[in-house]
Amino acid sequence: xxxxxxxxxxxxxxxxSSPPKETKHRRASSSANGVMNINDLEAQGIELQIAKETQxxxxxINTSPSTCEEKDxxxxxxxxxxxxxxxxxxxxxxxxxxxxxxxxxxxDAMDAIHKAFKKRADDELDLPYLAGFEWDKEESWTRxxxxxxxxxxRTASKPQKKKKGGDE
Numbered sequence: 001x002x003x004x005x006x007x008x009x010x011x012x013x014x015x016x017s018s019p020p021k022e023t024k025h026r027r028a029s030s031s032a033n034g035v036m037n038i039n040d041l042e043a044q045g046i047e048l049q050i051a052k053e054t055q056x057x058x059x060x061i062n063t064s065p066s067t068c069e070e071k072d073x074x075x076x077x078x079x080x081x082x083x084x085x086x087x088x089x090x091x092x093x094x095x096x097x098x099x100x101x102x103x104x105x106x107x108d109a110m111d112a113i114h115k116a117f118k119k120r121a122d123d124e125l126d127l128p129y130l131a132g133f134e135w136d137k138e139e140s141w142t143r144x145x146x147x148x149x150x151x152x153x154r155t156a157s158k159p160q161k162k163k164k165g166g167d168e
Contacts, residue, residue: 032082032101032102032103034081034082034103035081035082035083035084035101035102035103036081036082036083036084037083037084038083038084038085038086038141038142039142041081041083041141042141042142046081047137048079048080048081048083048135048137048144049079049080049135050078050079050132050133050134050135050144051073051076051077051078051079051080051106053070053073053076053106054073054078054106054109054130054132054133055131055132056070056073057070057073057106057110057130058129058130058152059110059129059130059152060122060128060129060130060152061113061114061117061125061128061129061130061148062114062117062118062119062120062121062122062125062128063114064114064118065107065110065111065114068110073106074105074106074107074110075105075106075107076105076106077103077104077105077106078098078104078105078106078108078109078133078144079104079135079144082102082103082104083103083104084099084100084101084103084104085097085098085099085100085104086098086104086109086142086143086144087140087142087143087144088109088112088113088133088143088144088146089140089143089144089145089146090145090146090148091145091146091147094116095143096112096113096115096116097112098111098112099112109133109144110130113130113146126150127148127149127150128148128150129148129149129150129151129152130146130147130148130149131147131148131149132147133145133146133147134147
């Protein structure tokens with residue numbers, strides 16, 4: 001059993017039987033140009049602006065986003081500049097994250113919210129309709145506050161102005 005080994009272990013000998021592999025970079029096509037990381041925006045001090053269309057959707061949070069009547073609004077980017085992911089914070093403490101490497105759209109945010117509320121019955125929700133989003137850089141640069149309302153009223157922008165000017 002003391003025969004000499006015929007195969008050479010390249011790791012031990014420091015030799016390589018195959019040519020060195022070329023290191024390739026990851027495909028950049030999965031991430032769109034101009035889409036930023038929310039933490040980079042905070043570091044650079046670039047402020048977010050939220051799409052106004054979110055205030056007029058009248059969407060019920062425990063129904064699928066595809067039931068929303070405003071199909072064109074769903075394709076729009078949620079924030080300017082576009083971000084890869086953003087946390088959505090509810091006043092009662094729940095937090096969900098919307099992600100999209102090409103920029104988070106309104107539909108991506110609605111999908112994240114729906115995932116959290118889809119198993120809830122209508123009578124379990126005190127405020128079942130999306131009223132819009134608010135960005136409060138003093139509280140947290142990296143998340144949006146989700147505002148809900150009692151009815152789907154298309155005049156959602158009027159009650160929301162009262163809500164924002166209130167004691168929140």
